[in-house]
Amino acid sequence: MTGAPPTTGVHHFSPTVSDVEASAGWYARVFDLDRLPGEARHHGDEDGGYAVLLIDRRTGLLIGLHHHHGHHGGPFDERRAGLDHIAWGVRDRADLDAWAGWLDDLGVAHSGVIDKVARSYSAIVFRDPDGIQLELFHRDG
Structure with a gap:
């Protein structure tokens, strides 16, 4: 194989x-x-x-x-061994704008759409109630 x-x-x-x-x-x-x-x-x-x-x-x-x-308690910390973050992909860059509006409507704090032109991607970063970092991600091309 x-x-x-x-x-x-x-x-x-x-x-x-x-x-x-x-x-x-x-x-x-x-x-x-x-x-x-x-x-x-x-x-x-x-x-x-x-x-x-x-x-x-x-x-x-x-x-x-x-x-x-x-459960030992304590806040999530991506600097410890384990999960750093998880990202959901979206089909189009415009979907990130829709997500930003949705998160705003729900009162969920987020980064806004971050466009990394040199790396050809865009993302929104936010955290769940335990501080676990979540992302919505679109890669151009």
């Missing part, structure tokens, strides 16, 4: 959050997601916590917001 076997893209994103219900409401509102019924127990640690599952019915992307009974 030459090269890695194929994938179909990102299936789900699963951050650990400090308040699973508050985060579920925020992610559902910001990304227009549907909450799946029930809770998903952690694989290999079924008694240690659970995830609330949200789905984007347009793309099939799942977001599993994890609650751990032994």
Whole structure:
């Protein structure tokens, strides 16, 4: 075999959050997601916590917001080993303007559209209730 076997893209994103219900409401509102019924127990640690599952019915992307009974607390910090950020792609540069308006309407603080002409991309940067950096990203060409 030459090269890695194929994938179909990102299936789900699963951050650990400090308040699973508050985060579920925020992610559902910001990304227009549907909450799946029930809770998903952690694989290999079924008694240690659970995830609330949200789905984007347009793309099939799942977001599993994890609650751990032994959560150590403290704010998210992308400078520690682990997640730095996650970015959602958008089809057109104009979609970023629409997203900026949507985030404004929801009262979600964001960077505004950042155009990096020399690198041929544009993005909006914002953070979830736990401070996890999220991006909306469009690459030209």
